[in-house]
Amino acid sequence: MEVILNQEYLSLSVEDVKKLLSSDMLNVPSEEKAFESLMLWVNYDLPNRKNDLPSLLEMIRLPLLSPQYLTDHIENNPLLKENNHCRNLIMEAMKYHLLPERRSLLHSPRTRPRKSTVGSLFMIGGMDGGKGSWRIEKYDLRSNTWSNYGVMTSRRLQFGAAVIDDKLYVVGGRDGLKTLNIVECYDFKTKTWTAMPSMSTHRHGLGVGVLGGPMYAVGGHDGWTYLSAVERWDSTTRLWSYVAPLSTQRSTAGVAVLNDRLYAVGGRDGSACLRSVECFDPHRNKWTYCAPMSIRRGGAGVGVINNYLFALGGHDAPILNPGVSRFECVERYDPRTDTWTLVAPMRRGRDAIGVGILGDRLIAVGGYDGQSYLKIVEAYDPQNNEWEEIKELEDGRAGMCVVVVKGF
DSSP, X not given: OOGGGSHHHHTOOHHHHHHHHTOTTOOOSSHHHHHHHHHXXXXXXXXXXXXXXXXXXXXXXXXXXXXXXIIIIITTOHHHHTOHHHHHHHHHHHHHHHOGGGGGGGOSGGGSOOTTTSOEEXXXXXXXXXXXOOEEEEEETTTTEEEEEEEOSSOOBSOEEEEETTEEEEEEEEOSSSEEEEEEEEETTTTEEEEEOOOSSOOBSOEEEEOSSOEEEEOOBOSSSBOOOEEEEETTTTEEEEEOOOSSOOBSOXXXXXXXXXXXXXXXXXXXXXXXXXXXXXXTTEEEEEOOOSSOOBSOEEEEETTEEEEEOOBOOOTTOTTSOBOOOEEEEXXXXXXXXXXXXXXXXXXXXXXXXXXXEEEEEOOBOSSXXXXXXXXXXXXXXXXXXXXXXXXXXXXXXXXXXXXX
């Protein structure tokens, strides 16, 4: 962003500008800034550069611009409107937003986010082979590096976490001795922790998801029994309230949000691991069963990308034999057809995986394979149905929470 303010940038050849704008490594905070840098270059010598605009606009990832920006700055731009190729590129971007269920069919180099624009992935707490970690670590995709970012106020295991308005909420869990109902909030701007109102129910092994603003704490274990109770946090009133309970008691279920529904995937009900999946409609305050997974999965990781829900790994270990093998298999849920499909397996079987979405990749962090806490980190490309290993952790970790935050 400093470079584009200088004469050196404005004097570049069209070939050099094309090389810059086509790069995944371009260091911009958003795709909007990439477009603005292109227009800055074109307008600097408009009579001679106007004809280069269509080929250069191909390098801008227009589908990744916000709908508001497309409408306000792109759609009626006279320079773009008068060229057929530019209009076709704008139409491609509009379709990407209007038809989200077809995004996998609209895949192109223009739908792949630049590494600098996807945000950073934060790994919080978890088991590290000792008594549990307090640390927060940050992964940067552009440099493919992990770094220490900060610490929690205390050790927590089997907790939940979510991001609301660029603030991290850490919910429930265990401190090693007792099950907690406390909630804390970390402000990335001020780098400070604040105690928030506690949940009504103490719970570890819970799942947490943010659905339309409110945050939900789903299931878990209170130290005595497996829970079906679900609580909702309203950040405006700063109050927790109960909503409809799960149909099945679940601890270590995967929780994710897809198409305005909250999903609870697998987990354990006290006697066995579960295949069953249910989803919550906040408008009807009701949980409904979906198609079950192909296998029972306790401690599976879940993530949502391209309007599909993915269930990663997990185990079907009986309580009396917790060392049995973990799964490397992964399956994908399509809400339109209410069906599960097996996709490419991870390279290593594990449960208690941290899962986050960085751009167009699903990231699986650490986990436990039945013997050890793992350093491995894998990235899944849903377009090519492939996993690849990326920078591993410094220390093995399992049961951590993973969130993605833009701009920090």
